Amino acid sequence: MSYDPLHSISPGEGLDHVDSYWAATAGPSPGDDGRLQSPIETDVAIIGGGYTGLSCAFHLAKRYGVRPVVLEANRPVWGCSGRNGSFAGPALGRVSLSEWAARWGEVGARSLWAEAVSAVETVRSLIKEGNIDCDVQPDGRMRVAHARSTVKKLEEDASVLRSFGAEFEMLTPSEIGEKHFKGKEAHAALRTTYGFVLHPLKLGYGILHMAREAGATVHSASPVLHWSKHGQTHCLDTPDGKVYAKRIVFATNGYTNERLHPTLDSRLLPVLSNIVVTRPMTEAEIGESNFVTTDSISDTRKFLNYFRRLPDGRVMLGSRGPIRESGSAPHRDRLLQIIRRKFPALHSISADYFWGGWVALTPDYMPHVGHAEDDPTAFYAMGYCGSGVSAANQAGRRLAEYLGESKPVPVQLNAQPPRYPLARFRRVGQVAAFQWYGLSDALT
Numbered sequence: 001m002s003y004d005p006l007h008s009i010s011p012g013e014g015l016d017h018v019d020s021y022w023a024a025t026a027g028p029s030p031g032d033d034g035r036l037q038s039p040i041e042t043d044v045a046i047i048g049g050g051y052t053g054l055s056c057a058f059h060l061a062k063r064y065g066v067r068p069v070v071l072e073a074n075r076p077v078w079g080c081s082g083r084n085g086s087f088a089g090p091a092l093g094r095v096s097l098s099e100w101a102a103r104w105g106e107v108g109a110r111s112l113w114a115e116a117v118s119a120v121e122t123v124r125s126l127i128k129e130g131n132i133d134c135d136v137q138p139d140g141r142m143r144v145a146h147a148r149s150t151v152k153k154l155e156e157d158a159s160v161l162r163s164f165g166a167e168f169e170m171l172t173p174s175e176i177g178e179k180h181f182k183g184k185e186a187h188a189a190l191r192t193t194y195g196f197v198l199h200p201l202k203l204g205y206g207i208l209h210m211a212r213e214a215g216a217t218v219h220s221a222s223p224v225l226h227w228s229k230h231g232q233t234h235c236l237d238t239p240d241g242k243v244y245a246k247r248i249v250f251a252t253n254g255y256t257n258e259r260l261h262p263t264l265d266s267r268l269l270p271v272l273s274n275i276v277v278t279r280p281m282t283e284a285e286i287g288e289s290n291f292v293t294t295d296s297i298s299d300t301r302k303f304l305n306y307f308r309r310l311p312d313g314r315v316m317l318g319s320r321g322p323i324r325e326s327g328s329a330p331h332r333d334r335l336l337q338i339i340r341r342k343f344p345a346l347h348s349i350s351a352d353y354f355w356g357g358w359v360a361l362t363p364d365y366m367p368h369v370g371h372a373e374d375d376p377t378a379f380y381a382m383g384y385c386g387s388g389v390s391a392a393n394q395a396g397r398r399l400a401e402y403l404g405e406s407k408p409v410p411v412q413l414n415a416q417p418p419r420y421p422l423a424r425f426r427r428v429g430q431v432a433a434f435q436w437y438g439l440s441d442a443l444t
């Protein structure tokens with residue numbers, strides 16, 4: 001049976017990276033501490049070796065002298081962190097900017113924006129501090145109205161950004177065509193410089209190296225299969241060794257086994273997201289499409305299409321995946337069709353890579369960082385809703401600050417995620433929601 005986090009105990013054991021463009025171009029891993037093979041004791045055990053777990057481990061070790069142990073089921077950075085769309089931006093969850101003020105009021109929305117911008121700065125400073133060579137491109141982030149009727153969504157977001165005093169520009173279709181790309185489905189664009197694109201797996205490898213240099217231990221091929229607590233001590237069972245920890249951190253996001261700990265139960269909906277990467281564009285195709293921008297680009301669909309040009313002239317595009325893992329060809333071709341529709345000049349472009357990964361939605365579409373209501377020694381950070389390059393690194397840092405010096409996590413993020421009502425029927429609800437989103441996109 002194919003893997004589904006809702007039903008599987010672990011995402012695997014020692015699996016290699018998915019066959020992605022990033023894995024093909026990242027170079028070798030900086031190494032890890034191998035499979036856990038004997039019982040160990042530690043102050044902090046972190047379950048999951050993606051951005052959340054590694055950032056938490058690095059900040060704990062470097063800033064607070066804690067020597068955490070990271071337990072990763074597969075290879076470090078095997079999950080979404082090594083296979084995402086590479087956009088590092090000021091995104092927290094999937095709540096539109098215009099909804100922020102409605103949910104949290106003016107002051108709350110402003111402090112959330114400050115946290116979102118700080119998350120991007122956290123990525124920047126990790127790259128700087130670790131001298132990580134991860135193909136960072138110039139700052140630039142565009143949201144493009146794919147239909148005339150969605151231009152007003154951009155205008156609403158622009159007015160919120162204005163109220164924050166944030167810098168942005170609104171681009172007309174001809175400005176998009178002259179400076180960025182010539183394509184269909186580009187009726188206006190809201191462009192900011194609060195984000196950039198990079199090589200996500202190289203970033204993850206860099207943070208892995210930094211965490212181990214700072215004193216963290218990172219065990220690969222060590223899935224946590226069972227949790228229990230005896231007195232004040234957490235006990236984590238992996239196939240060949242137990243970990244006894246005073247404090248634990250769940251950093252498993254879309255790959256969470258919700259039966260591992262009562263606080264994880266029914267709080268997430270894991271959803272597949274897919275990416276296609278084309279062959280390099282020819283000179284003629286580049287000339288005709290004028291696809292020269294290095295910005296991250298996303299559109300205004302409910303089923304968001306996100307795309308960018310890669311440094312070697314390929315086009316990367318991602319969007320929602322199927323409900324369950326299934327044969328890749330139809331899904332790859334669907335994404336390829338979107339590229340061809342958006343860029344008529346690329347009508348004969350073919351795909352060289354296609355892959356997917358599980359992102360984690362929450363009922364309120366926001367990430368959450370905190371500890372179990374009934375146990376202040378069991379922590380979690382998860383639910384990035386498909387926007388975790390900056391948010392997960394920031395969440396890992398925030399958790400380290402909380403564990404290291406009791407610094408509070410921003411109030412909008414630190415409540416436990418609500419549980420899904422009728423949680424057993426989440427996949428049924430997802431089918432209904434997907435149909436509605438598809439219909440609503442078709443109508444625009």
Ligand SMILES: Cc1cc2nc3c(=O)[nH]c(=O)nc-3n(C[C@H](O)[C@H](O)[C@H](O)COP(=O)(O)OP(=O)(O)OC[C@H]3O[C@@H](n4cnc5c(N)ncnc54)[C@H](O)[C@@H]3O)c2cc1C
Pocket residue numbers: 009010011047048049050051052053071072073074075076077078079080081082083084085086087088089091222223224225251252253254255256257273274275318355356357358359381382384385386387388389390391392
């Ligand atoms: C196709 C795709 C495109 C995306 N594009 C973007 C983008 O452009 N910008 C953006 O901001 N975000 C994007 N995201 C989301 C982003 O990648 C994630 O939110 C982020 O990487 C989450 O980091 P993480 O460390 O919390 O989780 P992950 O990186 O998924 O790591 C979780 C790890 O936990 C491990 N694990 C799970 N269970 C256990 C266990 N029991 N024991 C031990 N280990 C375990 C898994 O093996 C996995 O390695 C994308 C995601 C996907 C799938």
